[in-house]
Amino acid sequence: MKKIKNMIAIMVCKFLTFASKLMGKKGSSGPGGIALKISPTLLKDLSSQIKGDIIMVCGTNGKTTTNNLIYSLLKSKGKTVVCNNVGANMLPGVACAFINMSTVFGRMKADCASIECDEASLRRVVPHVKPTMVVVTNLFRDQLDRYGEIEMTLGYLDEAIAKVPDVKLVLNGDDPVSVQLGKDRKCITFGVDENCNVNVRESKEGRFCLNCSHELSYNYYHYSQLGDYYCPNCGFKRPSIDYGAKNVSMTDGISFDIDGKIKTKLSVNYRGFYNIYNILASVAVLCECNESCDGINSVFDLYKPQIGRMESFIIDGKQTVLNLAKNPAGFNQAIATVMTDVRPKSVLIAVNDAPSDGRDVSWLWDVDFEKLKESNAKNIFVSGTRKHDLAVRLKYGGFENVTVCETSRDDLKTIISSDGDICYMLVNYTVLFETQSNLKALEGGKSK
Amino acid sequence: MKITIAHLFPDLLNLYGDLGNIASLTYRMQKRGFEVCVKEYAIDEKIDFENTDIIYLGGGAEKEQVTVCTKLFEQKDEFENYISNDGVMLATCTGFEILGNSFETESETHKGLGIIDIKCVHGKERFIDDVIVECDLIGTTVVGFENHISRIFCGNIKPLGKVLHGSGNNGEDKTEGAIFKNLVATSLHGPLLPKNPKLTDWLISKILERKGESSSLAPLDDSEENAAHGYITDRFLK
Numbered sequence: 070m071k072k073i074k075n076m077i078a079i080m081v082c083k084f085l086t087f088a089s090k091l092m093g094k095k096g097s098s099g100p101g102g103i104a105l106k107i108s109p110t111l112l113k114d115l116s117s118q119i120k121g122d123i124i125m126v127c128g129t130n131g132k133t134t135t136n137n138l139i140y141s142l143l144k145s146k147g148k149t150v151v152c153n154n155v156g157a158n159m160l161p162g163v164a165c166a167f168i169n170m171s172t173v174f175g176r177m178k179a180d181c182a183s184i185e186c187d188e189a190s191l192r193r194v195v196p197h198v199k200p201t202m203v204v205v206t207n208l209f210r211d212q213l214d215r216y217g218e219i220e221m222t223l224g225y226l227d228e229a230i231a232k233v234p235d236v237k238l239v240l241n242g243d244d245p246v247s248v249q250l251g252k253d254r255k256c257i258t259f260g261v262d263e264n265c266n267v268n269v270r271e272s273k274e275g276r277f278c279l280n281c282s283h284e285l286s287y288n289y290y291h292y293s294q295l296g297d298y299y300c301p302n303c304g305f306k307r308p309s310i311d312y313g314a315k316n317v318s319m320t321d322g323i324s325f326d327i328d329g330k331i332k333t334k335l336s337v338n339y340r341g342f343y344n345i346y347n348i349l350a351s352v353a354v355l356c357e358c359n360e361s362c363d364g365i366n367s368v369f370d371l372y373k374p375q376i377g378r379m380e381s382f383i384i385d386g387k388q389t390v391l392n393l394a395k396n397p398a399g400f401n402q403a404i405a406t407v408m409t410d411v412r413p414k415s416v417l418i419a420v421n422d423a424p425s426d427g428r429d430v431s432w433l434w435d436v437d438f439e440k441l442k443e444s445n446a447k448n449i450f451v452s453g454t455r456k457h458d459l460a461v462r463l464k465y466g467g468f469e470n471v472t473v474c475e476t477s478r479d480d481l482k483t484i485i486s487s488d489g490d491i492c493y494m495l496v497n498y499t500v501l502f503e504t505q506s507n508l509k510a511l512e513g514g515k516s517k
Numbered sequence: 518m519k520i521t522i523a524h525l526f527p528d529l530l531n532l533y534g535d536l537g538n539i540a541s542l543t544y545r546m547q548k549r550g551f552e553v554c555v556k557e558y559a560i561d562e563k564i565d566f567e568n569t570d571i572i573y574l575g576g577g578a579e580k581e582q583v584t585v586c587t588k589l590f591e592q593k594d595e596f597e598n599y600i601s602n603d604g605v606m607l608a609t610c611t612g613f614e615i616l617g618n619s620f621e622t623e624s625e626t627h628k629g630l631g632i633i634d635i636k637c638v639h640g641k642e643r644f645i646d647d648v649i650v651e652c653d654l655i656g657t658t659v660v661g662f663e664n665h666i667s668r669i670f671c672g673n674i675k676p677l678g679k680v681l682h683g684s685g686n687n688g689e690d691k692t693e694g695a696i697f698k699n700l701v702a703t704s705l706h707g708p709l710l711p712k713n714p715k716l717t718d719w720l721i722s723k724i725l726e727r728k729g730e731s732s733s734l735a736p737l738d739d740s741e742e743n744a745a746h747g748y749i750t751d752r753f754l755k
Contacts, residue, residue, distance in 0.1 A: 218532070218578040218579075219578075220578060220579075220580070277528075277529075282580065282584065284528065428645075428646075428647065428662070429533070429645075429662045429664060429706075429707075430662075430707075431533040431534035431537070431662060431706050431707050431708055432533075432534055433534060434534025434535075434536050434537035434540070434708055434711075435531075435534050435536070454748075455748075457741060457744040457745035457747075457748050458712070458745045458748075460741045460744070460745070461711050461712065461741045461742055461745045462537075462711070464741050465537070465540040465541065465544050465711060466540075473744075
């Protein structure tokens with residue numbers, strides 16, 4: 070009976086996924102929810118067939134990139150990997166990923182799994198899929214109305230991890246918040262082992278000791294609350310790092326050495342300091358899966374970033390760079406990356422307030438937009454449903470060259486043709502897809 | 518004329534873009550030609566009520582709420598004097614709740630400062646929504662965002678206004694916030710003041726009144742602020 074139920078659920082899910090793809094929708098999570106309604110134990114039945122590691126990737130920023138890097142690395146080692154690489158990271162999306170790798174008879178055709186999981190959803194996913202490793206990239210202040218305060222997110226993760234006592238944690242050791250999860254647990258850390266002078270002034274949440282509430286001190290500081298921290302009051306400090314980055318250079322792409330449990334040199338054509346963490350986390354996972362680091366440089370070279378991760382377009386002969394930023398830490402990092410480009414430029418900032426973006430946009434006041442004054446930005450454009458909030462934010466930040474616009478093709482063309490040699494577009498989640506498809510069309514010569 | 522803003526404990530109370538409230542006060546006073554000094558207090562510093570023209574107390578997580586309340590008890594009498602002598606103050610989110618008679622965290626009930634007659638009870642679900650309040654004080658609406666689990670009940674004290682959209686103080690009586698003399702207290706952030714320039718100007722006019730300055734405030738170009746305010750009212754009231 071259970072077998073038949075599972076078969077029906079799998080077929081329904083596969084059919085709906087296929088149908089919604091035909092209709093041009095992303096269709097990456099809805100069908101999974103329906104399948105679980107038909108057969109609540111389906112996901113457990115499927116995931117328990119996986120013989121190798123099951124890795125779950127959580128964290129405020131960088132989880133999609135990190136998860137996709139892990140997937141690419143494991144694939145390069147000849148593994149068949151279950152992966153929700155479209156970013157559908159709640160229970161239905163996870164179910165869909167497993168069903169896609171199963172036969173209609175419910176037999177899994179995979180060796181291992183790398184699953185991106187929403188922080189609040191992990192506790193609902195682990196009863197179905199038992200991870201062998203949980204990666205936490207970082208815990209920053211995110212969309213407040215979905216998660217409440219940072220302690221609440223930490224509580225959700227703690228609750229989930231407590232359900233799988235054997236799990237190995239892979240934590241960002243530079244993050245005093247994430248490492249809280251490692252207390253009295255099996256835990257591997259990664260971090261950047263030297264001062265790289267990347268810091269910008271930012272909001273300070275998390276920079277207080279979570280054990281005793283005293284303000285943390287830093288031997289060196291990277292961004293947000295990341296760095297080599299210690300608490301002068303209770304002695305809490307950055308743990309020893311198992312996978313550390315040293316000799317970091319960011320002049321042409323990123324290069325650094327990994328030192329610790331393994332020693333290797335890496336050089337990739339990505340931008341943005343935060344990508345060091347994504348790479349470190351994925352390499353740490355690979356090594357903890359007992360795989361060698363041979364040939365990983367070429368995997369990183371071939372990896373195509375997700376849409377809107379410093380994605381480049383050439384439109385009317387001018388480069389336009391599109392980047393997703395969803396919260397203060399993400400925006401501050403995107404701004405820091407824009408600052409490394411000294412050319413005269415125009416900048417678009419677009420923020421929507423749909424439920425998946427977070428309806429509360431008060432965090433805009435925690436972003437250090439003022440930095441853009443020193444970025445050689447000739448014109449600044451604001452857009453998205455909260456364009457007027459952005460206009461107010463920048464007005465009080467002392468900007469005078471701000472234009473309110475839409476993200477239609479016409480308006481994007483106007484932005485691109487304004488003064489400057491390059492155009493940066495920093496947008497949040499739901500603005501991203503529309504903007505990306507418009508930029509693609511413009512790049513292909515379609516203006517209408 | 519120099520105006521001093523006392524920003525209480527920004528290191529601890531820094532949720533919800535609270536700096537925007539300071540930015541709005543500062544900008545609108547500077548535009549009117551006043552010299553503005555923002556004094557940021559650390560948790561171990563004594564508040565100089567004597568040389569303060571407006572106090573801002575913002576929101577923080579539960580743990581910080583208790584720390585801040587305990588700290589303010591040390592200067593409770595001076596605090597009460599300041600408010601009863603028409604001292605100007607803005608309190609938002611948890612900063613509002615600790616001024617009342619009592620407030621509850623998940624496990625405990627805490628004694629509040631007792632400066633205003635409100636009682637806060639821990640609810641079940643958080644109120645999370647855009648909020649629009651009809652506010653007679655300034656003759657227009659106040660817009661903001663709420664995210665609180667407390668149910669706040671006003672005793673012998675006037676609310677800031679009537680809720681037109683959202684939950685407000687307790688989800689039952691359609692009230693939001695509280696006003697007592699020159700203290701404006703509310704659960705709204707967003708941050709509050711940038712999108713509600715009339716409320717900012719009301720606070721500024723009270724500062725000037727108290728300093729014996731009688732001239733009215735010169736109007737400013739508020740087109741951006743009004744557009745941001747209008748986005749919320751158009752979306753939920755039309």
